[in-house]
Amino acid sequence: MKFDGITFSTKTGKMAHLEIERLNPNILTAGSPKRMKMVAEFLECAEVFEGGRGHIIVNGAYKGLKISAISTGMGPASAMIILPEIIEAAEGELLTILRLGTAGSLQPYVRGGHLHIPISSIRDESSSQAVIGLEFPATASPELIPIMILASEMHGYRLGENLWIGPVHTKDNLYFKETPHFSPRREFLKQRLSSFREMGALSSEMEFSAYCILRDYYEGKIDKRILTGCILAIVNNFEESEDRIKIGEVDVSKLEKDMIKIGLETFHLLDKLRKGEPIELDKAILKMISLRSRRSLLSEG
8 A cells, every 4th residue: 555644745745744845855953933044054055944823844965965954843742743754855765864962960960951862752742652552662863873973073072071872761741741840749759750751861951752753653654764863952950949940041052053063063963874885983983882870870869
């Protein structure tokens, strides 16, 4: 049976919510429209389009590669609407989709101003369960992890110092799941979040599980490879208190620009690797192997 996609079809052939027909195969995404507008500053021949629903679409080129950037809105429910339109509109046999987001720290050694590259997502949200139950894992594309580390280190981040890899907590409610002490269900939610921390979740964000689940869904439906990765800017330090989380002490504008540069360089390094050019992947993998144990990092804190 032919698969024509799951997104709503319009008379014009454009995607119902993004209002576009085609996208480039190298795609940056973020919840923030402002962050996606910033991408245009780093592209050649950049064109910026804003749809009726406020989603920003940027098309352009970076070192000869065709790039698109799209704002997805906040939370997994919005991502589960916009990502299918992105995947179905993107051209090419290999799609690479990188989320550039923000997150709150869940570990004392993951500090505001650091970056987190998730290797997997804890699916503490209900939107992706319409596709598959929670027993199914949400994992980043492993091929991208060492490439993203290389790109990050090219822009001043060092693995195990201000750059981290590990699981991320993905939620569908910001205030009551990241600060469960405010919830009438505080004891249940606090224990749940604490268990994720104890198992090594590094930060908490709101969309990445949708990327992983939709990648696995679509790879069984369309004749394309889809790679999904994520870079998260940590916007606050972890505090074991029952106060409101304080943000604003971190220069988010710098982090946003750094994430954009890292995302674009990831596309470039991936392209070089596919062409058979050396990119020192072995150095990145050695750094991954040489990371200190979580226990020693916690003891130091």
